[in-house]
Amino acid sequence: MDWAGWAVFGLVATAALTATMIAAQLAGLTRLDLPLVLGTLVTGDPDRARVVGFFIHLVAGQGFALGYAAAFAVLHSATWWIGALFGGLHVAIALTVLLPLLPGAHPRMASLRAGPSSTAVLEPPGLFALNYGVQTPAVAVVVHVIYGVVLGLLLRAH
Amino acid sequence: MTAPRPPAPISDYGLLGDTRTAALVASDGAIDWLCVPRFDGEPLFGRLVGGPPAGTFRVGPAAAATVVGRRYRRHTATLETTWAVDGCRLTLTEAMVAEVSGRLLPTTLLVRRLSAEGGAVDAAVEFDPRLGAPHRRPRARHRGGILVCEWGALAVSLTGTPELAVEPGRPTPVTVLPGRPLTLVLAVAYREPLIHVEPAAAWDLVGEDEARWRAWTAGIQESLPFREHVVRSLLTLRLLTYSPSQAPVAAPTTSLPEDPGGARNWDYRYVWPRDASIGVNAFLGVGKLDQAQGFLAWLLHASRLERPRLPALFTLNGRHVPPERELPGWPGYHDSVPVRVGNGAADQHQLDGYGWVVDAAWVFVQAGHRLYSETWRAVRGFADVVARRWREPDAGVWEVREPGQHVHSKLMGWLALDRALRIADTHRLSARQRRRWQSARDAIAAEVRARGFDPAQASYVRSYGSTDLDAALLVLPLLGMDSTESARVQGTIDAIRERLSAGGPLLYRYPPGRDGLPGTEGAFLPCSFWLVQALASTGRRVEAIELFQALLDHASPLGLYAEEMDPATGAHLGNYPQTLTHAALVQAALAIRDSPQVDR
Numbered sequence: 001m002d003w004a005g006w007a008v009f010g011l012v013a014t015a016a017l018t019a020t021m022i023a024a025q026l027a028g029l030t031r032l033d034l035p036l037v038l039g040t041l042v043t044g045d046p047d048r049a050r051v052v053g054f055f056i057h058l059v060a061g062q063g064f065a066l067g068y069a070a071a072f073a074v075l076h077s078a079t080w081w082i083g084a085l086f087g088g089l090h091v092a093i094a095l096t097v098l099l100p101l102l103p104g105a106h107p108r109m110a111s112l113r114a115g116p117s118s119t120a121v122l123e124p125p126g127l128f129a130l131n132y133g134v135q136t137p138a139v140a141v142v143v144h145v146i147y148g149v150v151l152g153l154l155l156r157a158h
Numbered sequence: 159m160t161a162p163r164p165p166a167p168i169s170d171y172g173l174l175g176d177t178r179t180a181a182l183v184a185s186d187g188a189i190d191w192l193c194v195p196r197f198d199g200e201p202l203f204g205r206l207v208g209g210p211p212a213g214t215f216r217v218g219p220a221a222a223a224t225v226v227g228r229r230y231r232r233h234t235a236t237l238e239t240t241w242a243v244d245g246c247r248l249t250l251t252e253a254m255v256a257e258v259s260g261r262l263l264p265t266t267l268l269v270r271r272l273s274a275e276g277g278a279v280d281a282a283v284e285f286d287p288r289l290g291a292p293h294r295r296p297r298a299r300h301r302g303g304i305l306v307c308e309w310g311a312l313a314v315s316l317t318g319t320p321e322l323a324v325e326p327g328r329p330t331p332v333t334v335l336p337g338r339p340l341t342l343v344l345a346v347a348y349r350e351p352l353i354h355v356e357p358a359a360a361w362d363l364v365g366e367d368e369a370r371w372r373a374w375t376a377g378i379q380e381s382l383p384f385r386e387h388v389v390r391s392l393l394t395l396r397l398l399t400y401s402p403s404q405a406p407v408a409a410p411t412t413s414l415p416e417d418p419g420g421a422r423n424w425d426y427r428y429v430w431p432r433d434a435s436i437g438v439n440a441f442l443g444v445g446k447l448d449q450a451q452g453f454l455a456w457l458l459h460a461s462r463l464e465r466p467r468l469p470a471l472f473t474l475n476g477r478h479v480p481p482e483r484e485l486p487g488w489p490g491y492h493d494s495v496p497v498r499v500g501n502g503a504a505d506q507h508q509l510d511g512y513g514w515v516v517d518a519a520w521v522f523v524q525a526g527h528r529l530y531s532e533t534w535r536a537v538r539g540f541a542d543v544v545a546r547r548w549r550e551p552d553a554g555v556w557e558v559r560e561p562g563q564h565v566h567s568k569l570m571g572w573l574a575l576d577r578a579l580r581i582a583d584t585h586r587l588s589a590r591q592r593r594r595w596q597s598a599r600d601a602i603a604a605e606v607r608a609r610g611f612d613p614a615q616a617s618y619v620r621s622y623g624s625t626d627l628d629a630a631l632l633v634l635p636l637l638g639m640d641s642t643e644s645a646r647v648q649g650t651i652d653a654i655r656e657r658l659s660a661g662g663p664l665l666y667r668y669p670p671g672r673d674g675l676p677g678t679e680g681a682f683l684p685c686s687f688w689l690v691q692a693l694a695s696t697g698r699r700v701e702a703i704e705l706f707q708a709l710l711d712h713a714s715p716l717g718l719y720a721e722e723m724d725p726a727t728g729a730h731l732g733n734y735p736q737t738l739t740h741a742a743l744v745q746a747a748l749a750i751r752d753s754p755q756v757d758r
Contacts, residue, residue, distance in 0.1 A: 031462045031476070046458075046532045112195075113265045114401040115257040116177050117370065119448050121455035123403045123475060127349075131403075131475040133463055 002078075002156040006062075006069040013150040014061025017143045018054065024139040031132040032125070032140065040108045040122055061147070064090065068151045076157050083152020084145045091144035095137060099125040165190060165206055165491055168414055168730040169714035172228070172237045175397035176254035179266060180410035182206060182734070185225045185239055187218025187250050188284075194266055194312065195348035197400060197407045198427040198474060200290035202314065202346070207413045207423075207497045209489040213288035217250055217270050217342060219243050220280040220331060228715060233375040233389060234368040235397055237716070246276035248334060255363045256401075257370060264353045266346035269360045272332075273339035283330045283342065285316055291485050291499075298326050304354060317343045319357035378444050381751075383703075387710055388747045390717040391740040392444060395437050398737050400474045404452030405429040405460070406437050407474065409721070409733035415494035416722050416732045420677035423490060425499050426733040428471045428479050431457060432511045432555065433738045435518035440744035442521050450522055454529075457515065458536055466539030468515060470508045470557070471501060479504040506553035507561070510630075512540045513570025513577075520577035523584065534585050541578035542591070544571045545598035555630045558673050563622040565610035566630040568602050573637050575599035603639055607646075615657075616649030620668055629658050629667045629685035632692040642696045651692050658685075660725035663708035665689060680722035680731040683709075687742035694749035702750055709743075719743070 024030050036046060038060070039053025068086055072078035102125065103111035109122040128137045166184040174181040174189075179199065181192040190206040192215075193199040204212030223241035227249075230237055236253040255267040272281055287296055289309045296307030296314075305316040305324050316324055319341050324330045334340050341357035355363070374396070375389050382388055399406040408430050413423035434453055441449040460476025461468055471479050481504075484496035519529060519537050529537065548571040554564035575595045582592060609622045620628035631650055635642045658666045664681035671678045686709050693702035712728060713719055719739040721732035 025462070028463045031459060046530050110402045110404075111259060112178075112402050113259045113263075114178075115259050116374065116396060116401060117257055118259060118401050119452070121404065121452055123456070123459055126475065131477070134477065 001069050001073040003069075005155045006065055009151060009154040010062040010065030010069075011058060012154065013065060013147045014058050016150050017061065017147040018057060020143045020146055021139065024143070029133065030136040030139045032129055032136050037102070037106075037109075037122065037125075041106060044108060044121075064147075065151055065155075068148065069155050072152075072155055072157045078152055078155045078157040080149045080152040083148035083150070083155075085148070086152075087145040087148025088141065090148065091141050094144065095128045095140055099129050100127065168491075168720055168734050169718070171206075171714075171718075171734065172230075172239075172716045173235075173394060173397060173410070173718060173735055174237060174252060174254050174268065175235060175410070176256040176258075176266065177397060177399060177401040179254075180397060181254065181268065182411065183237065183239075183252065185228055186216065186222075187239060188214050188216035189268075190214050191411060192268075193410070193427070194314075194346050196474060197398075197410050199348075202287050202289060204288065204293070206411065207488060207491045207494075208288075208293065208485075211288065211293045212488070213286045213293065214284060215286070215344070216282070216284040217252075217272060218281060219248055220282040223248070230390070230393075230716060231368060232372075233393070234371040235393060236364060236368055243279045244277075246274060246279050248279040248281060249273050249275070251364075253364045253367060255360070256367050256397075262353060263355060263363070264345040264347060265350075266344075267355060267360060267363070268344040269341065269357075269364050270344075271339050271341045271361060272334050274334040274336050277336065279334050281332050281334050281340070283318075283322065283324055283332060284328075285324050285330075286327045287314060291488070296326060306352065311349050313347045313352050315343075315345045315347075315352050315354055317345070317354060317357055377446070382444065382747060383750050384706065384710065384747050387713070387717060388444070388744050391743045392440070392446070394718060394735055394740045395440065395737060395744070396449070398735070399437075399449065399452075400429075403460075403474055403476065404449070404456045405472070405474050405476070406434045406453070406737050408433050408471075408738065409736050411733045412499055413488075413494065413497040414491050414720070414731070414733045416679040417494070417677040418492050418724075418729075418731065419494055421494075421496065422675060422677055422679060423494050423496065423498055424733070425482070425501050426736075428473055428501055429460075430471045430511075430738075431461075431468060432470075432508070432514040433741065435514035436745065437737060437741040438518040439521050440741045440748070442525055443744065443748040447525075447527075450518070454519065454522060454533060458533055461536065465536060466543045468511050468540055468543070470503050470506050470511060470553075503553070503557045506557060507547070507550065508554065508557065509544065509548060509550075509552045509567040510555045510564075510570035512544045513573035516540055516574040516577045516581075520581055523581050529581065529585060534581070537578055537581060538587070538591065541575055541595055544574045545594050548598060548602055556667060556673065560674055563609075564628070565606055565618050565621060566628055566633070568606045568610065569618075569631070569634065569637060569639065572599055572602040572606070572639055573633075575602070576638065606639075611646060615653050616645065617653035618646065618650045626669050626672060627654050627657055629654050629665050629682065629688065632685065632688040635692050635695045647696065651689070651696065655689060660723075662725075663689075663705050663712070664723060664725050680724045680729075682722055683712075683719050683736070683739045684721070684742040687739070687746040690746035691742075691749040694746070694753040697754060699750065699753045699755070702746075702753065706746055706750060 035053030038056040039049030171182040205214040227240035252270040343360040409426035412425035416422035480500040482500040482502035488497035551561035620626040660681035665685040667682035718735040720730035720734040721736040
């Protein structure tokens with residue numbers, strides 16, 4: 001497995017994903033803000049949360065990159081389109097499993113069952129994270145495919 | 159078949175809610191409105207505006223009976239209705255369970271209990287759920303004494319103790335014996351398995367919820383004037399606040415008419431930042447900080463996509479409101495058609511909205527809290543929009559379809575800039591931005607005084623060049639642009655009170671019918687509470703108290719208010735109950751509390 005590539009390019013791919021997502025937010029395409037969502041696990045201040053969340057996101061991205069590197073090694077092939085396919089699989093899991101599960105674990109995210117005593121302020125993402133804007137699934141697909149393509153291009157298969 | 163009966167008067171309906179959705183229940187025990195799984199979902203019982211084919215859920219006496227008592231249990235959301243039947247009494251006690259988080263409970267859980275006193279009473283259960291615009295009938299089956307109705311992703315179950323063989327759409331007779339109440343539990347599941355709750359356990363949950371509501375209301379200042387009415391309004395506001403996002407819905411209904419038999423029927427199951435901001439002020443005024451924080455966080459999140467522009471309204475999740483459309487075949491409330499869903503005001507430019515929102519942020523700061531820097535960025539963005547766009551015509555607070563140069567909008571633009579500048583005293587702001595806001599604020603004041611004031615009437619007017627008055631201008635004394643002692647402020651209050659009077663304590667919002675829409679409308683209830691607030695804040699406390707008392711006499715028997723009222727009959731009109739009216743009531747009471755004890 002390409003350990004050196006994983007160490008370097010995992011960060012590059014996560015940075016590319018994050019940058020594209022921020023660009024999409026600034027363009028008004030989505031309200032999905034992964035650094036904020038992750039950082040509010042730790043603090044309620046949105047500005048501090050973004051900083052903390054950015055580093056959590058980097059670590060998480062590095063973890064996912066390990067899976068990509070291992071998969072490339074198993075397939076003995078690392079190409080941009082295989083990376084893109086993995087990115088598609090990755091986002092499908094994120095939108096249908098990880099984000100919908102988040103309200104159950106996130107201390108500052110309300111669930112759809114929240115009642116009057118709830119002081120959680122972060123809105124639950126809902127199905128396919130559609131609560132964060134109707135274009136959110138499309139943005140999520142694009143940024144994760146970019147993540148996969150970057151890793152497919154930069155990692156070696158062995 | 160469900161017996162054809164006309165819908166009850168609007169004020170006859172009580173509100174049951176769980177802060178995610180709400181039901182309206184008439185004094186005959188019929189729930190004629192309930193959308194699932196949330197306020198803006200599809201109606202499960204829609205008879206209120208959809209007629210008998212839209213479904214209902216009635217639990218009450220088998221034959222017509224006299225209501226001898228109807229009230230909310232003190233400081234709770236539990237409703238009790240008592241009928242006299244053949245010398246006996248039958249009482250329906252009902253509530254929705256609000257606190258279901260962290261426990262294996264359905265998201266929507268409605269509990270209704272019938273109990274008899276003085277002898278056996280013949281009662282009936284009519285359970286006729288129909289889903290959505292086409293009034294879809296369910297696929298129904300009985301599973302071990304539980305009736306389950308399904309429509310694909312949505313399922314509801316009805317459980318009863320003693321067990322009852324209820325068939326959808328058919329009245330089921332039941333005899334209620336003293337000491338042996340009938341408890342019915344309706345559970346709703348949307349995209350998840352049904353969770354059945356034993357009626358006895360569900361009844362205990364109602365008790366737990368009551369204790370929570372009492373604890374919540376216990377925190378409201380004891381010395382607040384008209385406290386019981388204020389508490390009911392605050393409870394109503396909280397019930398209409400969607401807990402998963404903390405966004406207050408304007409009303410839980412669509413298309414209750416402003417003009418019975420007419421076309422002024424709108425969908426209010428969305429969130430207007432303006433109304434919500436007034437609600438924030440109301441909650442902050444009684445020390446309920448959580449609601450204010452929740453709303454500001456929601457607004458920050460919801461407005462993100464279009465910032466710095468502030469849309470006139472959002473869905474509960476901050477999404478764009480669906481386009482307005484009419485439901486074909488829906489007869490409307492007392493033949494008031496069309497019945498609409500969606501809302502066409504979503505794309506309007508409404509300058510006043512910025513003023514309400516920035517003012518809410520200012521009140522939050524004034525209460526000793528600091529805005530997160532992201533919130534302050536958003537507020538700065540709103541102020542920049544006002545500084546840039548205040549000269550443009552807008553739809554105004556009344557959302558008229560033809561934009562104009564509304565004086566109230568300009569005043570609220572002034573308010574946005576003034577309050578943003580006040581917040582900037584404790585938050586970072588560049589000198590250039592400060593100068594730009596100050597310059598725009600001063601320009602607005604100069605222009606409004608020059609073009610928005612009619613010396614002949616000694617009053618500000620509705621729009622530049624018009625002689626019409628506008629009751630929204632009653633916010634004037636609260637702004638601080640003109641002194642509360644000034645002839646302009648006093649003249650405006652008196653002119654509005656006299657010329658927009660609809661009789662008694664009621665006011666029209668503007669001369670009736672002057673909005674380009676067909677038909678007419680009733681008196682606009684929030685305006686009357688704004689008048690109370692204006693009187694109290696200009697030192698006319700006695701008048702304010704008298705007016706407030708008179709307005710309380712116009713509440714529904716359960717202390718609820720719609721948006722409007724027919725001045726001739728006192729009938730409530732428009733969507734119900736209304737967040738804006740209840741928020742205005744609370745603010746009026748707070749203004750009385752804060753006014754000097756001696757009149758000027």
